[in-house]
Each structure stands twice: as structure tokens, then as C-alpha cells.
Amino acid sequence: MDDKKLNEKESLELIAQMIQNTKFRMAKNTGTPFLIWGYTTIIVSLLVWFLLKETGNYNWQWLWFMLPVTALPFTLWIDRKQQKMVKTYIDRIVGYVWTVFGVGSFFVSWVAILFWNLSILFIILLMMGMGTALTGLIIKMRVVTVCGALGALASLGCIYVRGIDQILVFALAFVFMMLIPGHYLNKIAKQDN
Template structure:
């Protein structure tokens, strides 16, 4: 009699463990869908804003030799937050899960740190370190996102972004031309934000399509 009760208890425990794993898997799947917002995907939005404004600054400085174009980088947070606000208002708000909240707080923290880096660098007149440090922070944020939602491709691509960011940092310390790190920053954003954003879109649409069948 005791053995039967023990077996039943163990079966219930296994079932609970199985249900817990299924629940975690479902939460991760839902978080992937929540990250996908079609044209409003935050990875793509911020990625393309960073790339386009960096290219504008690069072209402006290269063609005019006027460093005033560097102020264009302050357009990244302004345009990025404005477009984010517009897209979030237009989009139906999904059910927020614990992992969603963690990711949201993670990227808010990364944004605050990037802004703090920019302000401190401006205060100490060390403008050249802003892009390398922000490149590293963006890549780390993408790596953590990939770990949380179990997308290994994120880690691989974003790890390359970290390495490129470190290379940029060494280049500015070596007194290399600041213009030379601009295309490298664009490449980091493509690896850490744009490609992962398109992966999220593709995966989320595929999962939604399978779910509707």
C-alpha cells in the first residue's frame, strides 16, 4: 500500500515537473512572439535608426570635413524613442510575462547606461569612446536577450559585435581616425540588432502560422 502511494506521489511529481517545463517553454515562446511587432520590432527600429544616422554623420563629416556633423548622433535617442512611442501606441499590447518584464528592464538599463556613457564622455571631452562602448553594450544586451529566449544565433552574432566593439576601443586609444570606426559601428549594429530582429520576425511569424493551423 505504501509503495503504491509512493509511486503515485512520484508520478504526480514527474507530471508537475513536466508541466513546469512546458509552462517555461510556453512563456519563452510567447516572449518571442511579443518581441515581434512586424514593422515595429524594437530590434529593427533601433537598429535601422542607428545605422541610418551613423551613415549620415559619416557622409557629412567625410564630405564637408566639419565635425559639427557629430552632433547628429544625438538624434539616435531622440528619433529612436519617438518612433518607439508611436509604434507601441499603435500596436495591440500583448500579455506581459515575467520574461518580457526582465527583457524590458534589461534594455531600459542598457539605454540608460549608453546615455550615461555619452554624457560622461562629452563631459570629459572623450567623444571617441562613445561608439565603441555603446557597441559593446548593445551586443551584450542582444546576447542576454538570446540567452533568455533561447536563440543561440543571437549569442554568436552578438559575440562578434562585442569583439568588434573592443577592436574599435583599441583603435581610438591608438589615436586612429574616428571616421574609421563608423563603418565598424554600423557592422556591429547589423550583427547585434538588425539580423537578430529579422530572425525574431521570421521565427514569430512561423510560430504564429503553425499555431493558426
């Protein structure tokens, strides 16, 4: 832009356009990671549940570490293939939110392994639900915010359901917390193209 000073109306129009551009970018670039992590989590959850149910061998719990091992490289690969756009401040904030919640979840998982007295599924669901809700609030998309809140609330199901069936609650919560927002964001991105 030139050194021209904007009047009040032009400033408001510029701000509104920047917000709309950010929403479009977020919809375009945020839906796919939600889907990658959502589907991977549901598949791994059902696999762990099935193997525990069939064998009774709790060593199958180690399969949970397939999540970061498979979903993270796939997310990075997809991110590299997507159309490059200028990163905005909002993009960086959403990235920071997921970095903090992702690293926190990984750390809490190891603490649960070492001390065994944590309800790890409850904690992970609560953290991921909060991350999704925060993402929705940041990008101003009510569906994403509500789905994240539902995921966080679903964490209570892991307190009331006992045994390995907690894993089924966990998997179901990821449908609301990751799959619905991911498909919604991708649908918005396709409509805007």
C-alpha cells in the same frame, strides 16, 4: 487551474509549456525593437560618417542624438499597436536589461561629450552587444546570444580603426547585433502563427 495537485510529469509539462509560450512571446514582441534601433543606428551612423567625411565639421556628431529622439518614440508607438499579451517575469527582465543599458549608454555619451577622452563608439558597441547577448541568454535563443557576442567583440574594431572610419565599424556591428537577431525573431514569430 483548480486546486488539483500536479504529479511530476504534469509539472514538467506545464513548465515546458510556459517556457515555450515565453519564447513565442519574446520572439513575437522582441524582433521589431531590434529592427527599429538597428536600422535607425545604421542610417544615423552612415549619415554622420558621410557628413564628417565631406565637410570635416565635427558638429555633425550631434546627429547621434537623433537615435533616441527617433527610435524611442517609434518603438513605443509600435509597442502600443502590437497585440497585448500578459507580461511575464521574463518580459520584465528583458525590459530592465534594455532600460539599464539604454540609460547607461545615454549617460556615457554625455560623459564623452563633456570630457572628450572616451572611446564612445567602443563603449556603446560593448554595452549594446552585452544587452543583446543577455537578451538571447534570457530568452534562450542561441542566434541572438551569438550575434550579441559578435557585436561586443566588434567593439574592438573601434580601437584598431582610427578616425571617422570607426563609424563604419560601428554601423557594420549593428547589422550583426540588431538586424540579424531582429529578422530572426520576427521570422520565428511568423512561423509560430
